[in-house]
Amino acid sequence: MLEIALNEIRRGCAEIIDEERIIKLLKAYYDEAKTYTVKAGFDPTAPDLHLGHTVLLQKLATFQKYGATVQFLIGDFTAAIGDPTGKSATRKVLSNEDIAKNISSYTTQAFKILDESKTEIVYNKEWLEALGALGMLQLTSNLTVARMLERDDFSKRYASQTPIAVSEFIYPLLQGYDSVHLKSDIEIGGTDQKFNLLMGRQLQKVYEVKKQQAVLMMPILEGLDGVQKMSKSLANYIGVTDEPNDMFGKVLSISDDLMWRYFELLSTRTLEDIASLKAGVEDGSLHPKKVKEDLALEITARFHSQEDASSAKAEFEKIHSKSQIPTDIQEFSCEGEIWIAKALVDCNIEPSTSQARRDIKQGAVKINQEKISDIQLQLTGGEYILQVGKRKFAKLKVN
RNA sequence: GGUGGGAUAGUCAAGUGGCCAACGACGGCAGACUGUAAAUCUGCUCCCUAUGGGUUCAGAGGUUCGACUCCUCUUCCCACCA
Incomplete structure (x- = not known):
């Protein structure tokens, strides 16, 4: 005992x-x-x-x-x-x-x-x-x-x-x-x-x-970057009040090395359990991604619920592994015609039209899953799913 | 209190009269590659419907055709001496 x-x-x-x-x-x-x-x-x-x-x-x-x-x-x-x-x-x-x-x-x-x-x-x-x-x-x-x-x-x-x-x-x-x-x-x-x-x-x-x-x-827990200590001012933290989707995603974004550290300090699994997981990853019988997902599930469930955790996982897979569109996207609407760069700024997914132009040039902007390259593009009536990079989405209705 | 040195984009840090929207590094964003990553490679990184325009180098004035760069004052930092 x-x-x-x-x-x-x-x-x-x-x-x-x-x-x-x-x-x-x-x-x-x-x-x-x-x-x-x-x-x-x-x-x-x-x-x-x-x-x-x-x-x-x-x-x-x-x-x-x-x-x-x-x-x-x-x-x-x-x-x-x-x-x-x-x-x-x-x-x-x-x-x-x-x-x-x-x-x-x-x-x-x-x-x-x-x-x-x-x-x-x-x-x-x-x-x-x-x-x-x-x-x-x-x-x-x-x-x-x-x-x-x-x-x-x-x-x-x-x-x-x-x-x-x-x-x-x-x-x-x-x-x-x-x-x-x-x-x-x-x-x-x-x-x-x-x-x-x-x-x-x-x-x-x-x-x-x-x-x-x-x-x-x-010990002081390292933040998401794996080097500096976790702190709010360094923006490398996972807050206990973070939304399930964020929390899950953030855990998954840590490096494989750091994951073991998180296991030791944050997981409630036994040390033997963790050691065997580690051995499994080392000899190739376990995929590190799978192990990390389990960690993310455990942590998310602790601060939310089991259901929230699994739906966060499903959501994550939807967006990243299958590159689909997330279920909850912010919606915006506007009247008449709108210039694409302006639209991206209005939907809060780009900070400035200058940045929007750059991203369009680089092929980072998608409309309804299609890459676009025309900086001058005007959006006319209809509904569009706007996307910048992998993570930023918005739905825009043009009336 | 005295004497010197400094303040440049998110951070560090070049630039000492025009070639400066400003080298470089880090960070950030994006693309490729992936496992979502990490590592790596590449591009971008003040704003503006833009082969152009505008506003920047602590703040306010001044010199000059022209200032981040020179001068004056102000504010704040730092070092040495008391």
């Missing part, structure tokens, strides 16, 4: 600190039905979750399966202040309303994966605001500058003379203090959070919370 649980917990992890502690907690759960807490912090600045976030959520769900209560920590305190971090564009300071709105959409999305009955939503504003200047000073006195500079990010920036705001030193402390207040048994986060996660351990020791939290780090 314990072995199985542990293996599942270890799956895909980048690093575990104090695994002994986790084993003890699991043992206590099996022997005495004692539960424990797992903390994970979320930043309510971005209301849309993508698959990168779900890696963490799924790990939390695994813990729930094995006796954990999840402390779903919302960093509303830090969000209200803003983050001066130099590297990414300075975070906006959010209004309370925005934060509240983000939080509610956040949690609805999160509960597609997490078990709500075993989740406790906590807000760090509650105790951080109460900390006060004195508490803050006490907190900072636990740490030396030298220790702070151990953090990779800081030391690099210091060496390269990139500015570091003093408040940036405070953030890890606050995050660590969250663990003190919540008396978390385990905290999980991305590998980029290592320093902050360890801070929780250190502060728990100082503040004499009986035990130090174990730390489990998940």
Whole structure:
């Protein structure tokens, strides 16, 4: 029993600190039905979750399966202040309303994966605001500058003379203090959070919370390009609220190599299953496309439904494999005659008539499945299916 | 506070008086090839019913027949020194 649980917990992890502690907690759960807490912090600045976030959520769900209560920590305190971090564009300071709105959409999305009955939503504003200047000073006195500079990010920036705001030193402390207040048994986060996660351990020791939290780090999920981390700003993400068709298509568009990574971190299949799939692909008995389709189905079904997933698959095949026209196309209409380039722009499938001309010249534009080459073409009365490239469709009615 | 350097298309980055709608790289789009991909090859990548016209090189003025290029001011960045 314990072995199985542990293996599942270890799956895909980048690093575990104090695994002994986790084993003890699991043992206590099996022997005495004692539960424990797992903390994970979320930043309510971005209301849309993508698959990168779900890696963490799924790990939390695994813990729930094995006796954990999840402390779903919302960093509303830090969000209200803003983050001066130099590297990414300075975070906006959010209004309370925005934060509240983000939080509610956040949690609805999160509960597609997490078990709500075993989740406790906590807000760090509650105790951080109460900390006060004195508490803050006490907190900072636990740490030396030298220790702070151990953090990779800081030391690099210091060496390269990139500015570091003093408040940036405070953030890890606050995050660590969250663990003190919540008396978390385990905290999980991305590998980029290592320093902050360890801070929780250190502060728990100082503040004499009986035990130090174990730390489990998940790797950062690569985006669709397979190189950079999945993030909204890089537009290489799969959002959990994406339409089934989009979601299915996006999963299918990842490279074969990346697919295994997604299997490990996102699929609920067992590791043995995945290993045998991989072996099958390697010896040629399984087509990689087929395997990837299964992954796409699984992921789509998780956030929508089994039916949505299979119809997304059918739709996809219709468009791509058989190069037919999708079922749902946006419809437009206009009066009288219309010039083809203008029509494409009006139907939102081309950004400008200049671009439309170029695409027509290149043979990327089809009307009713027929390639066209005449830039001057005028459309007169009738219904047309306009297509640019493989993906952009529109239906136009000319009256 | 002082002294230098910089701001060019989605990003990086050439261009230092006309040959500039602006080299190149990345990204993006399209075509071929495929498995829908990836890799590869090719073309395109400011706007406009276009063998032409318009608007661009941080902003505002100026010099000049002509300015991304020279001058002045403004804004913002960066480096060195305090």
